[in-house]
Every structure is written in structure tokens, then in C-alpha cells.
Amino acid sequence: MSQHSKKKTAKKWTVGLLAAAMVFGIAGCGGKDGNNAATSETSSYNKEGLPIVNEPVTLKVLTVRWGSMGDTFTQNQWLKDLEKNTNVKIEWQVMSSNDWAEQKSIMLASGTLPDVILGNQTFGDSDIVNNLSFFRPLDDYIEKNMPNLKAAMEETPELKKISTFPDGKIYSLPTRLPSRPKSSRQPVINKTWLDKLGLKVPETIDELYNVLKAFKEQDPNGNGKQDEIPFIEIGNDLISPFGIADLNNNNMIIKDGKAIYFPVSEEFKEGLKWENKLYAEGLLDKEVFTQDDMMRSAKFQNPDAPIVGFTYQWTPDAVFGKWSDQYVTIPPIAGPDGKRYTIGNPIGMSLHRNELLITTSSKYPEVAARWADQFYTNEASIQNFWGAIGTVIKKNDDSTYTLMDPPAGTSADAWYWDQSLRDFGPKYVSPSFEQKIVLNPESGDGLKLQLDKLGSEFVTEPFPNVMYTSEEFEELPTLTTDIDGYVNTMRAQFISKGGIDEGWDDFVKQLNKMGLEKLVKIRTDAYSRYMSVK
Known part of the structure; x- marks a missing residue:
């Protein structure tokens, strides 16, 4: 949305x-x-x-x-x-x-x-x-x-x-x-910092890692303190380069035409390792698991100097207050397979x-x-x-x-x-009529459409907004509360403490004990019904 x-x-x-x-x-x-x-x-x-x-x-x-x-x-x-x-x-x-x-x-x-x-x-x-x-x-x-x-x-x-x-x-x-975009949140970086450190816009996760490291160590805001926070949030955006483009936040993606529960996938496992590496080296905000929206907003708009290096946002001007001019939206970051993925919807949001x-x-x-x-x-x-x-x-x-x-x-x-x-x-509004709508490319809806051009070709098909029966609705809350809660808890643990390879089999085993098969069946049955509508 x-x-x-x-x-x-x-x-x-x-x-x-x-x-x-x-x-x-x-x-x-x-x-x-x-x-x-x-x-x-x-x-x-x-x-x-x-x-x-x-x-x-x-x-x-x-x-x-x-x-x-x-x-x-x-x-x-x-x-x-x-x-x-x-x-x-x-x-x-x-x-x-x-x-x-x-x-x-x-x-x-x-x-x-x-x-x-x-x-x-x-x-x-x-x-x-x-x-x-x-x-x-x-x-x-x-x-x-x-x-x-x-x-x-x-x-x-x-x-x-x-x-x-x-x-x-x-x-x-x-x-x-x-006039809605295809992409949801897009990568946003402090361009002033990049220029000051003589760095180019990162294209791959390896380049992004090097940039985040430079942001942490080289005082790009110039205040003599090491107060820079290279990356501030945990979310699906951060692991989207691994092919995980979860628009509706229900842990489902479409891969090769099939509905997949991604927290048990190899891609998710590799994404966790990437997040753990960032956390272990202080490139992820140390308060990432404890801060609320108000605390995060205060960091985006830190009064004395900008302190956030990289984030994902709808538009850069939405969160950075007086520092907005320093930030630019960039193309999606390429993942380990060399491909770029953007969370959104190819037919438009x-x-x-x-x-x-x-x-x-x-x-x-x-x-x-x-x-x-x-x-x-x-x-x-x-x-x-x-x-x-x-x-x-x-x-x-x-x-x-x-x-x-x-x-x-x-x-x-x-x-x-x-x-x-x-x-x-x-x-x-029909797609053809949209050509007649002239929006200001520098603000609001028009700005988002301009920025969307950077990532719209990489938008992946999301798990659609499917419909459930009353019986499925009876079962879903318990299943999702238990299973999603466990996934979130273990994600935080894997990111902050590591041990991903060693703990992976037990993680999957526990999910299966909690009824993962039933949850996936409900989701995929609903997906089949959705796809069968003519």
C-alpha cells in the first residue's frame, strides 16, 4: 500500500x-x-x-x-x-x-x-x-x-x-x-556521504557492504563522532536482493509460478547470514530489535547532523526532514545470483x-x-x-x-x-487514461512515479491478496500467531547471535511441529482458487 x-x-x-x-x-x-x-x-x-x-x-x-x-x-x-x-x-x-x-x-x-x-x-x-x-x-x-x-x-x-x-x-x-507505481519501498542512500568519501552508488550486496562499512568508519557526516548508523531497519526489504519480495508480509512468494513459504528456503537462509554479518560488524543499528517508530523517526531526523546512511523508503522526502536533500533513491541492489528484485506488483500497486x-x-x-x-x-x-x-x-x-x-x-x-x-x-482509471494525467515530478505521487522508473522492471510477481473461507479464517490466526511469531523470534536470534547453519534443521523441524504444512495448504488452496477465477 x-x-x-x-x-x-x-x-x-x-x-x-x-x-x-x-x-x-x-x-x-x-x-x-x-x-x-x-x-x-x-x-x-x-x-x-x-x-x-x-x-x-x-x-x-x-x-x-x-x-x-x-x-x-x-x-x-x-x-x-x-x-x-x-x-x-x-x-x-x-x-x-x-x-x-x-x-x-x-x-x-x-x-x-x-x-x-x-x-x-x-x-x-x-x-x-x-x-x-x-x-x-x-x-x-x-x-x-x-x-x-x-x-x-x-x-x-x-x-x-x-x-x-x-x-x-x-x-x-x-x-x-x-497513477500508482509498480514498486513499493526502494533503496535510498545518503548521496552527500558517498560523494564526500569518493564512493559510487552501490550496485551489488558486496558493494553495499563496503559502502556501509565506510559510512561507519570514516565519519561522513563530519562531526568528529562515530555516530553514523549505516542501516537502521530489519525487514523484507533488506533481504529482497536474495529474491525474497514479500509485498503482503505473509511469508509467501511466487517462484516459477508456485506459491512458496520462503522462511524455510535456501534464499532466506542466505539472507539471514547476510543480515548476521551486517549486525556482527555494527553496520545494522544495535537497537534494531528494540526501537519503535518514534525512536527510528528521531534518528532519521537527528537535529545536529544526519546519522542514517541507507534505508528503504517510498520517497526520500518522506522521512528525513531537513536532511532530505542529501538522500537519493537508487536502483535495486543486485543479489548473489546477479539479479535485481523489487518488492511491488508488475500490474501496479x-x-x-x-x-x-x-x-x-x-x-x-x-x-x-x-x-x-x-x-x-x-x-x-x-x-x-x-x-x-x-x-x-x-x-x-x-x-x-x-x-x-x-x-x-x-x-x-x-x-x-x-x-x-x-x-x-x-x-x-484505465491504463490508457493515465497517460493524460500530468503530475509534478518533484513531489508526492508524481515524484514516486519518477523514482519508480529505477526499479519497476525488476518488480516480481507477489503472492496475491487471496481470499480465505470462514473455516480457513478460524485456523489461520492460531497458525500464523505461533508460526510467524517463531520465525520472527528465530530471525532475531540468528541475526544477533549467528549459528544459522548449525540451528537450521532444528528451526525447520520446529516449524513443521507447529503446523507449517497446514498453514501452507491453506495459503496454497486460496492461491489456487484465486488463479482459477476467469
Whole structure:
């Protein structure tokens, strides 16, 4: 997922959080006793064209936003025009992610839901799979009421693959975000340090090792102290040169078309030895196993002098504060086999599911489906990702689209979240339309696309975002808690203390005792189902 989706704006709520009881009271209006102006049997409904209904209908739409973002996005001009053009009025229920988990439990227990659930922050796979009776299968609606989405699924078949549940039906709608990169985090290095020490950008892990060693020993920040931290984090990025490109952090990769659990692979073993070598020689931060995000951030932005030499980031400007100008993104580091690997997705980091659900509480599923389909045009999608044309986006005479500059004192990212649904909700931007979107190559989404050119050709196919059955969801938490926990513990031990060759057979034996075979079967069964969707 993109770096920006974790950022939070400083904006305060414009509307107080609704109490759970009030939510259920409102949600009930969209249920079986609803009294909207039109009913699903009325001649008011139009199968095509606009308006969708001749007499106004109100839909209750629930969405969850990060932290204290509030509901300013509802003033997006495209959304206001949509209400006018469709005759579908929206009563927004905007929740904060801060306390949504508790509210969600209460709502699912009550079984009283609004008409539409929007955004994948709201209900995840297990919420849906374990409560299927609350959500309508959407296959027939897509076929009969949603020509925009139907066309999108034909152009990009992965949309259908990620949206198909284990029973073969589609309950939640997907998104394809615009202008997303293929690569996730990329290697970032202090170029000022390289230049000062007369070193070239490292291409291989051996060259990287030599550079990190020079960073530690030769005082590149020039403050007379040996306070440089050559490398600061442990993660899959560091072992990606060994062919381990785990996008979804579930210890699975695709190799030669097969789903592989990589912590028992030779590549992982060699990656551990590389990490152990860096740790033993002080090239990995000695606090790598104990520091939290705040401690790490303080090191990235150390006030007196830059102290971090090498890292993996979305963009260099995202973490280094006033030292950002010293850092550059570089091509992926080649591994022992001479090849380069980048964590990401060859079809783009753009596809997500669970962006819109229509509940069985809704009396107007056809209306809701046709309303949702309006989001699946190119212009609708860019306006719901950045902001409305005329407000955030300028439509040029040559049919290209450029993003305007944010108001003074506001970051572009914060502005987009303020003005649009941003990451959440249904969208589809076709690959051909993306050529018409002109982004600033020096910041934000445009900068990431520029940097992506360094690594996009090396992106490996990730283990996809597969779907699990309710039975599999029952078994997965115990298996992953035990097995992933043990892998993480042993990884830390192998890195900090070594003994990898001597301890390897016992490590694998213990994983098998813990049920590794069952875990791998669940993952590979889900992968087979995913690949069988046509």
C-alpha cells in the first residue's frame, strides 16, 4: 500500500463522532422499515441514463476515515453534482478509525447496517466472510446495472480475481487507483556521504557492504563522532536482493509460478547470514530489535547532523526532514545470483477490494448499484482520488489533467485527503487514461512515479491478496500467531547471535511441529482458487 495512506492530517473533526446507538438508529432507516420517497418496486427507477430515480431516494453510506480526518470530503463538487444528477441523496455516516473496531463489533452483533459500506478500512475479508448474510452478492448487479465496472473488469481481469470470494460470488467491489507505481519501498542512500568519501552508488550486496562499512568508519557526516548508523531497519526489504519480495508480509512468494513459504528456503537462509554479518560488524543499528517508530523517526531526523546512511523508503522526502536533500533513491541492489528484485506488483500497486458493499438491509440495491457504478469512470475516479475538477484538478484544453498546488502551509497529501475519498471507495482509471494525467515530478505521487522508473522492471510477481473461507479464517490466526511469531523470534536470534547453519534443521523441524504444512495448504488452496477465477 502507499506511504501516504498512513499519514494523518491535522484537521479536526467538523462533525462529532456519532454514538453507536445513534448509528444504529440512523442505519435502521435504510433497513426494512425505511420510508424513502421511492421504493424498489416504483416506476421511479430508471435502468439506464440519469437520473437513476425520478423521485429522490436517500441512501445511508457508512465510511471510516483515518484518525481525525472528518467529513470534509463530502463537499467534493463531483459528489455534490452526483447527488443532483442521480436524484440519489446520501446521508453520510463518517467514523474515525481510532474507535471503529469497537463500533464495528457492536454493529455486526446487532445486524442493523446502513445501505452501503464504503472503503476497505470499514469491513475486511473476515468481517465479510463471517457475516455473509448481511451483504448482497453483486454478480447480477454488475452484469445488469453496472456497465462501467463490467467494462473495467473485462479490461483488467485482476479486478474480478481479487473480488471473488471462496463461494465464487462477488460481495465487495474493487478499485484501481490512478497513477500508482509498480514498486513499493526502494533503496535510498545518503548521496552527500558517498560523494564526500569518493564512493559510487552501490550496485551489488558486496558493494553495499563496503559502502556501509565506510559510512561507519570514516565519519561522513563530519562531526568528529562515530555516530553514523549505516542501516537502521530489519525487514523484507533488506533481504529482497536474495529474491525474497514479500509485498503482503505473509511469508509467501511466487517462484516459477508456485506459491512458496520462503522462511524455510535456501534464499532466506542466505539472507539471514547476510543480515548476521551486517549486525556482527555494527553496520545494522544495535537497537534494531528494540526501537519503535518514534525512536527510528528521531534518528532519521537527528537535529545536529544526519546519522542514517541507507534505508528503504517510498520517497526520500518522506522521512528525513531537513536532511532530505542529501538522500537519493537508487536502483535495486543486485543479489548473489546477479539479479535485481523489487518488492511491488508488475500490474501496479493499485488494486484493492472491499471498497463498496451493498447490505441486505438496503431496500434499494439496484439504485445503490447504479449509484456505485458512476464512480467507475476515469474522470469520476481521479476526482475521488485527488479532488474535484476546478477545485484540485485542472482539465486542460488538450484533454490532459494537472493537479493544482495546495493552499500555502498544507501538504499536497493532506489536501487530497481533505478534498476526496482518496484511497477509499470504488474507482477505476484505465491504463490508457493515465497517460493524460500530468503530475509534478518533484513531489508526492508524481515524484514516486519518477523514482519508480529505477526499479519497476525488476518488480516480481507477489503472492496475491487471496481470499480465505470462514473455516480457513478460524485456523489461520492460531497458525500464523505461533508460526510467524517463531520465525520472527528465530530471525532475531540468528541475526544477533549467528549459528544459522548449525540451528537450521532444528528451526525447520520446529516449524513443521507447529503446523507449517497446514498453514501452507491453506495459503496454497486460496492461491489456487484465486488463479482459477476467469
